[in-house]
Amino acid sequence: MSEKKGLASLAGAPDQSMFKLLGQVRAMSSSRDREQMTLRLVTAMRDVLGASEVTLYAVSASPKGPVGAIVAVARPDHEQVANEDEDHPPVALHEDAFLDGAIRSSDGVAESNTDGIYRLALAMGDAGNPHALLVARCDVAPEARVRDAFLHVAHFYQNQLDLLDYAELDTLTKLLNRKTFDENFDRFIASVGRAQQTDPERRQQDDLAARPSWMGVIDIDKFKRINDTFGHLFGDEVLLRVAEVMKHSFRQRDKLFRFGGEEFVVLLRNVSEADARAIFERFRTAVETHEFPQVGQVTASAGFTRIDPVLPPAEMLGHADEALYFSKENGRNQVNCYEDLVARGLLEGPKQADNTGLQADIDALFD
Known part of the structure; x- marks a missing residue:
């Protein structure tokens, strides 16, 4: 049986990981390019968590439930923003109980399943109706403070995107200006x-x-x-x-x-x-x-x-x-x-x- 818990209550991590994370945050804060910021986010989470995969999904509604379009992926050997020239079939997030639960949570959730896979997930945007979902898969559960950092860095990324939105979006329609x-x-x-x-x-x-x-x-x-x-x-x-x-x-x-x-x-x-x-x-x-x-x-x-x-x-x-x-x-x-x-x-x-x-x-x- 999988065990789920809020990430905000977790704590503890090695200094080396924290320094690495701070370096990625600094690079993210200096960028004004949305794609580069997104790439920095998934790369930072992969490196700091030691994750086998970190994926950022854009979330939208469907008649059956929330679905996700892959925005960026980082694995041990490479990282990339989804190629806009390619069609990416939507991922049925609602069919995965863990991901569906993450979408409805404002604090993020964690899970260790019977296959030995550890997952972290955080929804970004309005509670219950997010516009994005960040998911990390790890072969070994990260230390507690590293897991906690996952939550805070993701929120930092969201705040940076909000600043970009303020500059790039039309104030009335929220389309690009x-x-x-x-x-x-x-x-x-x-x-x-x-x-x-x-x-x-x-x-x-x-x-x-x-x-x-x-x-x-x-x-x-x-x-x-x-x-x-x-x-x-x-x-x-x-x-x-x-x-x-x-x-x-x-x-x-x-x-x-x-x-x-x-x-x-x-x-x-x-x-x-x-x-x-x-x-x-x-x-x-x-x-x-x-x-x-x-x-x-x-x-x-x-x-x-x-x-x-x-x-x-x-x-x-x-x-x-x-x-x-x-x-x-x-x-x-x-x-x-x-x-x-x-x-x-x-x-x-x-x-x-x-x-x-x-x-x-x-x-x-x-x-």
Whole structure:
């Protein structure tokens, strides 16, 4: 029978482990990169606990119970942040009684099972509804103060992420803000470029890596009229609800930004054009059928374009804007792909297109 207990009551550890842990904490505190901080966390826990594996999961809800997506893993021979270019099937956390219990605990739990495996787990975020779960597996139970340090370092990591969130997230919608777009887009572009430079034969074997990536621009239809008719408080409520619909409609690895006002930008990774269109259509339909108190029905339009690492970011954003403009000009509440519109002769190609004043035209049309 497994034995569970709160980690907060545990105590005792060698000085060498504590010094090693302090070094990792110092490195973590000096980083402003979310991925590097996450890598430091799982590496620190592996080294200090002498763990055979440390895994950080992003936790989300499912009809059957909480599931986890692997964010980072550290084992004795290597550590890595999950590759966003790969699909990782969700882990059914609710099917493991220990992990399910850890999700519902605010203090963390420990277990020694009959197989001789010792596990520690700590949920991060709201009690009972965490956004992450840190799990360590050890062949030998660590000393008490080391186990206690696991809890405190994980909380330190969470506090650092909260500071990053304050700087990187839009205060109203909690989507990524405009300020973080450049950094995220540069990283996104670099990833797409690496995939394209991969050996063609290997890309052919790796179906996922061979798929393109996309940038989409979304705008709430007639949003100015909503503000003018119902007031800015209801306008903010519409923005909040649309942002929530976005979080549920797009995939966990997609990047969602509030660009300002009622405009949003989405970065989709490794999907065919048909699947990209289906994802945007899923979002469009979800907004159209969502109940907005007082306001009634709200719709959104979108335009998207293929990511090409050779093109300047402004040009790709302009292509997505042109597709969005077409959606707005031709009835709103629809999704269009720039490349498809060009192929059908409905938009001029990039060499002939004159984007001067395009954003002003779009703004005027949205009013």
